[in-house]
Amino acid sequence: MTLLILAYFGGILTIVSPCILPVLPFVFSRAGQSFSRSVLPMLTGMVLMFALVATLAAVGGNWVVQANQYGRWLALALVAVFGATLLFPKLAERLTHPLVTLGNRLTQSAQGDGAASGHQARSAGAGGSFLLGIATGLLWAPCAGPILGLVLTGAALQGASVGTTLLLLAYAAGAATSLALALLVGGRVFATMKRSLGAGEWIRRGLGGLMLAGVAAIALGLDTGVLAQLSSASTGGIEQRLVERLGGRRNSGGPGGNAVLAPATPGAANAPNAPDAPDAPDATIAANAANTAIASSQETAAADSAERSGQAMSAANRAMVRTASSESAPLPIEGQLPSLDGAVQWLNSAPLTAQALRGKVVLVDFWTYSCINCLRTLPYVKAWAERYRDQGLVVIGVHAPEFAFERDIGNVKKAVQDLGVRYPVAIDNNYAIWRGFNNQYWPAHYFVDAQGRVRYHHFGEGNYTESERVIQQLLREAGAAQVADGITDVKASGVQQAADKGDVRSPETYIGYARAENFSSPGGVVKDAPNDYHAPSAVLSQTPQSPPALNTWALAGQWKVGPEQATATQAGARIVYRFHARDLHLVLGPDASGKPVRFRVTLDAQAPGDAHGTDVAADGTGTVTSQRLYQLVRQTGEIRDRTFRIEFLDPGVSAYAFTFG
Numbered sequence: 001m002t003l004l005i006l007a008y009f010g011g012i013l014t015i016v017s018p019c020i021l022p023v024l025p026f027v028f029s030r031a032g033q034s035f036s037r038s039v040l041p042m043l044t045g046m047v048l049m050f051a052l053v054a055t056l057a058a059v060g061g062n063w064v065v066q067a068n069q070y071g072r073w074l075a076l077a078l079v080a081v082f083g084a085t086l087l088f089p090k091l092a093e094r095l096t097h098p099l100v101t102l103g104n105r106l107t108q109s110a111q112g113d114g115a116a117s118g119h120q121a122r123s124a125g126a127g128g129s130f131l132l133g134i135a136t137g138l139l140w141a142p143c144a145g146p147i148l149g150l151v152l153t154g155a156a157l158q159g160a161s162v163g164t165t166l167l168l169l170a171y172a173a174g175a176a177t178s179l180a181l182a183l184l185v186g187g188r189v190f191a192t193m194k195r196s197l198g199a200g201e202w203i204r205r206g207l208g209g210l211m212l213a214g215v216a217a218i219a220l221g222l223d224t225g226v227l228a229q230l231s232s233a234s235t236g237g238i239e240q241r242l243v244e245r246l247g248g249r250r251n252s253g254g255p256g257g258n259a260v261l262a263p264a265t266p267g268a269a270n271a272p273n274a275p276d277a278p279d280a281p282d283a284t285i286a287a288n289a290a291n292t293a294i295a296s297s298q299e300t301a302a303a304d305s306a307e308r309s310g311q312a313m314s315a316a317n318r319a320m321v322r323t324a325s326s327e328s329a330p331l332p333i334e335g336q337l338p339s340l341d342g343a344v345q346w347l348n349s350a351p352l353t354a355q356a357l358r359g360k361v362v363l364v365d366f367w368t369y370s371c372i373n374c375l376r377t378l379p380y381v382k383a384w385a386e387r388y389r390d391q392g393l394v395v396i397g398v399h400a401p402e403f404a405f406e407r408d409i410g411n412v413k414k415a416v417q418d419l420g421v422r423y424p425v426a427i428d429n430n431y432a433i434w435r436g437f438n439n440q441y442w443p444a445h446y447f448v449d450a451q452g453r454v455r456y457h458h459f460g461e462g463n464y465t466e467s468e469r470v471i472q473q474l475l476r477e478a479g480a481a482q483v484a485d486g487i488t489d490v491k492a493s494g495v496q497q498a499a500d501k502g503d504v505r506s507p508e509t510y511i512g513y514a515r516a517e518n519f520s521s522p523g524g525v526v527k528d529a530p531n532d533y534h535a536p537s538a539v540l541s542q543t544p545q546s547p548p549a550l551n552t553w554a555l556a557g558q559w560k561v562g563p564e565q566a567t568a569t570q571a572g573a574r575i576v577y578r579f580h581a582r583d584l585h586l587v588l589g590p591d592a593s594g595k596p597v598r599f600r601v602t603l604d605a606q607a608p609g610d611a612h613g614t615d616v617a618a619d620g621t622g623t624v625t626s627q628r629l630y631q632l633v634r635q636t637g638e639i640r641d642r643t644f645r646i647e648f649l650d651p652g653v654s655a656y657a658f659t660f661g
Contacts, residue, residue, distance in 0.1 A: 007167045011174020035184070041126045043180055045133025047172040051165055331455040331470065337362065337448045340396070342432020345409055347416055349424030352396065354452055360394045361474040362448035366439050368402050369415035370587045370629045372508075372659040373461055374443045376499065378419060379492040380464050381445075385423045387488055388471055391480040392450070395423040400434045402442070403564060403656055405589055405627040415628065447471065450478035461498070464490070494614045495585060495631045499661035503639040505580035506551050509658040514563035521554040530560045530569045535576045550641055553577040553658070558651075565589075565654045568597075574647045581660035583613065583634050584644055589627035591652020597624040598649040601632050603642050611635040624653055 337354045346352070365381050367374035385395035401407045407429045416425055428434055437446060440459075447456040447470050456470045465487050475483045492498065510516055513525045521533045535554035557573035559566045566575075577584070590597050601608055601620040609618050613631035616622040624630070633644060 004167060004170045007170035008174040008177075011171040011176070012178045035180075037126045038129045039180060042129040042133035043176040045130040045135075047133075047169060047176050049134045050172045051168040331473065334454040334457065337364075337452045337454060338433070338436030340426060340433055340436075342428065342430060342436070343398075343426035344429045345427045347413060347425040347427065348422060352394075352424060352426075357394060357448070358452050359392075359450050359478070361388075361392050361450055361471065361478055361480075363393065363395045363471065364398060364437070364446040364448065365395065366398045366400055366434065366437070366442060366444040366446075368400055368406050368442055369412060369419070370403060370406060370627075370656070371442045372495065372585055372629060372661060375419075375496050375629065376461055376492070376661070377443045377445075378421070379490045379496050380467075380488070382420065382422075383488045383490050384468060384471060387484065388475060391475050391483055392478055393471060393475065397421060397423060397425040398428050398433050399425055400428045400431055400439075400442070403587070403627075408627075411627055414626065447474060449474045495583075495629060497661075500582040500639070503580065503582055504660050506577075506584075506658075506660045508660070509551070509553065509577070511561070511566045511575075511655050511657060512564040513561050518549075518552050519554065520549075520552040521556070525561050528560070528562055530558060533557065533559055535574070548578045548643065550578055550580055565656045567654045568648050568651050571649055571651050572647065573651070573653070574645060575655060577644045577658060578641060579644055579658075579660060580639065580641050582639055583631060583661035585613075585629050585631050585659045585661070586646070587627075587629050587656035587659075588624045589654040589656070590624050591650075591654075593652075595650075595652065597651075597653040598622075599624065599653070600647050600649065602645045602647075603633065605643070605645070608633060611637075624648075627654075629659070 337357070340352055340354055343351065363381070363384065365377075367378070369375075381395060381397070384393065399406075399412055405411055409427060412425070412427055426433060437444075443460065445458050445467060446454055447467070449455050455474060456467075458467055468487055472483050472485070507517075509518065513527055516525065519525060520536050522536055523533075533555040535556040554576050555561075555566060555574070556576065558568065558570035559573055560569050561567075575586075588597075599622050601612070601616050601622065603611055607618065607620040608616060611633055612618050612620065613634045615630040616632050622630070622632070632646065633642075635642075
């Protein structure tokens with residue numbers, strides 16, 4: 001009930017948010033007409049369509065978003081024609097011809113008493129207003145403040161449900177309430193102006209002009225660009241206070257819990273790429289990404305639901321993490337092993353169940369194959385699986401994707417083979433197992449005893465000795481004989497080698513506009529459209545008099561930037577990054593057809609030489625052949641601020657995220 005109240009009040013606040021401006025002309029086109037036959041059906045259609053689109057966009061796949069793109073443009077066309085009929089009466093007369101298309105007839109009906117006869121308005125006004133409301137719901141992209149963020153995060157991370165739809169309906173109903181009140185006041189003003197000035201025709205034309213301006217604003221993306229930034233500032237503080245007052249707190253229960261994520265506080269303690277810190281789908285970031293999915297479904301591209309960003313563990317999770325520094329230290333019982341049902345496919349094994357694993361000690365590793373933190377823990381997990389397999393340990397890798405390409409089962413199979421993973425892997429594309437554990441991090445390790453009870457867990461890199469001691473203790477409790485006492489000596493290399501903690505001063509950096517930071521190309525990002533970008537001179541400068549700012553980066557050449565990645569539309573496209581770390585990695589993918597893309601890397605305008613990564617030759621050349629993480633720089637000498645540049649010699653490459661080590 002608390003969440004429903006929060007959602008309703010959050011919707012009410014949209015009336016003071018600039019993000020409502022583009023749809024106001026459509027709503028106020030009903031001013032001065034019957035509330036029950038015109039205003040109420042229009043607002044009802046808007047509420048229902050927004051709730052439907054928001055639910056599908058937050059939890060659905062790319063096909064939902066692509067399908068809704070056509071609906072968006074159809075809705076734009078519908079309201080544009082409606083606005084034109086208000087502006088040009090002769091056009092309205094033509095649209096009443098009995099042989100006009102279905103869309104034009106719906107538009108005439110939506111006009112009500114604007115251009116049709118009184119009898120037609122009475123007979124079709126309610127239905128036409130409802131259709132106009134549906135069109136408006138398709139176009140409306142409200143900004144995700146803390147309250148809508150709370151709702152969308154639940155939809156994105158916990159899956160579709162009746163509760164999710166009810167929350168979205170409550171939010172939209174709140175918006176409809178404030179709009180209805182504005183219409184009641186505006187309708188009286190509208191009628192007064194018509195009576196006192198005799199200016200009904202000009203008012204009608206003015207509304208038509210405003211509707212066309214609203215269509216143009218939405219078509220140009222202003223509703224999810226400039227206005228979104230203004231809206232966050234205007235209502236975010238009020239919404240956050242409502243969340244805190246009504247009890248929307250961060251809740252991270254133990255395994256098997258059903259916590260609802262509230263918006264997290266920006267700037268949490270752990271930096272996004274801190275070597276010992278887990279990657280976490282910060283609730284605010286997840287909400288922004290889910291809202292981007294809505295805006296993207298109303299623009300051109302999809303944003304994936306599962307988002308990760310650096311975030312400190314909640315107090316509840318910190319309390320649950322125990323140090324197993326001694327074999328005799330008791331390990332708490334944190335809950336029962338949740339169900340392993342819901343995986344779309346299992347690799348290296350038939351599907352496993354919690355019941356079938358009774359009698360075994362189980363290590364569940366949540367990972368995704370392009371996550372650098374996951375890759376650096378992988379040598380230890382593989383070593384434990386091999387060393388303790390015959391003594392009763394079962395390791396299960398739960399692959400929960402971050403980027404859309406990690407949902408491709410073929411990509412996961414190839415990664416599992418290339419990385420030498422031999423233990424069972426559950427492909428958790430729908431986050432069913434993830435939600436069962438109430439997990440929030442990549443990587444996350446859960447240790448389960450032979451009775452099926454979760455006894456210990458650890459998030460992120462590090463604590464390898466303690467984790468192995470837990471495995472040994474649980475095996476002894478299970479009655480295993482001759483459990484080894486020593487700690488496995490793991491030798492990792494390439495991208496799996498541990499980070500140089502003291503010299504990592506650059507954070508994980510996303511290239512898609514949904515989570516991009518420190519982007520410095522002049523003019524900013526042009527969303528979802530090809531654009532010619534330029535790197536500013538400050539980024540490229542090598543002179544000590546004008547050093548570039550650390551961690552600023554830029555695109556140069558022809559790129560199309562989406563919410564998740566940037567795609568080079570011409571050969572010669574470049575990315576420049578000023579960084580400070582031993583290693584630099586970049587998640588890349590070839591063109592849509594899978595054709596390899598050649599590239600060339602430089603450090604401070606020179607070939608990398610001995611500082612080249614495992615995926616680059618000493619002369620800086622390399623090739624993108626699959627969608628994965630590429631190690632492009634590994635320095636062996638002094639670590640200092642360096643200017644990295646990569647130029648793609650062929651078009652079609654997609655770049656997703658930088659990570660450092």
